């Protein structure tokens with residue numbers, strides 16, 4: 001709980017004023033029935049009009065005070081709750097931004113979205129409700145109890161019988177509801193997951209005509225959420241009828257015993273009216289407390305899920321970095337006996353005993369079958385994952401000794417899954433370097449062979465891209481992503497199968513422009529096609545996470561069996577195609 005104090009502290013006045021204003025309303029609520037009773041018992045009984053008018057004015061004054069209290073309480077309560085939630089949301093979002101790739105592997109995107117939205121809203125609702133009810137409900141309960149006892153001790157004893165029964169019933173409802181709300185939030189996660197997956201991949205679904213299958217999957221997740229929600233609310237809805245039943249039974253008891261006292265002349269008629277109101281207030285305040293507790297059981301389930309994100313230890317940080325001001329200059333990359341596993345308990349490593357060195361400005365080609373570990377290997381350079389054994393050196397310095405910012409600033413990476421954002425092409429390119437001039441941006445686009453097709457669009461660089469870059473072709477998207485990475489002017493440029501959708505002639509031109517414009521940049525190119533890497537200074541051949549060949553194209557063609565196999569299979573295909 002201590003960690004959440006920082007979200008309360010800046011809004012402390014609102015957190016205090018909210019309940020205080022509600023107290024004003026409560027005082028009015030407790031005083032009003034007494035004034036009413038006075039009008040009946042004294043004013044009406046004695047036919048004293050002046051007394052009635054006096055009491056009436058006091059009632060109007062009290063009602064106005066209650067209005068001010070109610071409005072103030074609601075305003076400050078909402079302000080405190082909304083501000084708390086907004087700051088908390090920012091912190092959770094910042095935390096997620098700091099997550100390493102392996103941290104992100106632990107949570108699904110949909111679950112993080114639910115935690116950032118729905119879960120935080122549950123906590124916000126609880127705070128808002130609690131601030132309004134926190135003093136109001138106990139205040140009304142105690143005030144009404146005092147007034148009731150002061151008015152008629154004997155009659156008030158009825159309440160002492162009802163309150164414990166009610167308290168036990170409410171406690172039972174809450175105890176049963178809490179685990180059910182937990183399940184409900186999990187089902188909401190699952191539904192969000194399905195929705196997100198379907199919406200992101202709607203084009204694939206349509207092309208595979210799997211709409212019906214996905215609809216069924218959605219219907220199943222929706223049904224499960226419905227069932228779990230109904231299951232939770234089935235318990236909650238019991239709350240209201242139980243309360244109403246108890247309220248009616250108690251009122252009946254009061255009227256029964258009170259009626260007898262009136263007939264016996266030991267109780268004035270006005271007192272019975274006031275007494276009934278106090279009973280309603282006592283039960284209402286219990287009902288409010290029950291509602292707060294119920295909302296708490298739901299919000300606590302959500303708070304646990306938020307705390308889980310905040311408590312996740314970011315396993316890739318600047319901690320221990322010895323050269324925080326060092327930047328990547330030359331671009332030499334060296335792997336020394338690197339071994340890595342995604343699942344640390346696994347015996348089999350994804351990369352085992354990898355060692356090689358690329359000098360600054362050189363081109364390194366990496367080739368190998370799918371799943372051989374090519375992407376994993378390059379992800380070690382900008383520390384998207386940390387090695388388990390061995391070390392990765394950039395410019396002769398362990399990557400762990402750089403600050404993450406400086407290291408990643410020095411490494412331009414075009415990932416296998418290219419992502420563009422909604423916005424203009426110019427905005428997307430400048431994402432690589434917000435301070436780049438228009439000329440620099442166009443130069444990068446030219447080097448990536450993107451300028452030609454961009455200028456052929458009516459709006460050129462101002463063309464708006466749809467979300468994810470849906471309105472450009474796969475090859476065009478790849479070239480824009482390369483241009484974006486080039487704009488960073490990185491010391492090391494990594495292209496992870498980034499020209500797979502580009503035709504061979506254009507790809508050759510991109511490689512040519514790299515030689516002229518990126519002379520000093522170390523280029524690491526992962527490719528499926530041998531033609532993409534055959535000009536490289538050095539080629540690594542990977543198989544099941546191990547280097548099975550290293551050298552130039554000519555050397556490998558002579559000495560490396562797996563390389564020859566890939567080469568001849570690709571050459572055969574080309575001959576067949578021609």
Ligand SMILES: Nc1ncnc2c1ncn2[C@@H]1O[C@H](COP(=O)(O)OP(=O)(O)OP(=O)(O)O)[C@@H](O)[C@H]1O
Pocket residue numbers: 105342343350368369370371372373374375376377416
């Ligand atoms: N985030 C991850 N969590 C767990 N395992 C992973 C993860 N990413 C990749 N792997 C596994 O690690 C192995 C190497 O994957 P990697 O993506 O490095 O191969 P690759 O050679 O780049 O393949 P491709 O050419 O198909 O892109 C594969 O067996 C893959 O299933």
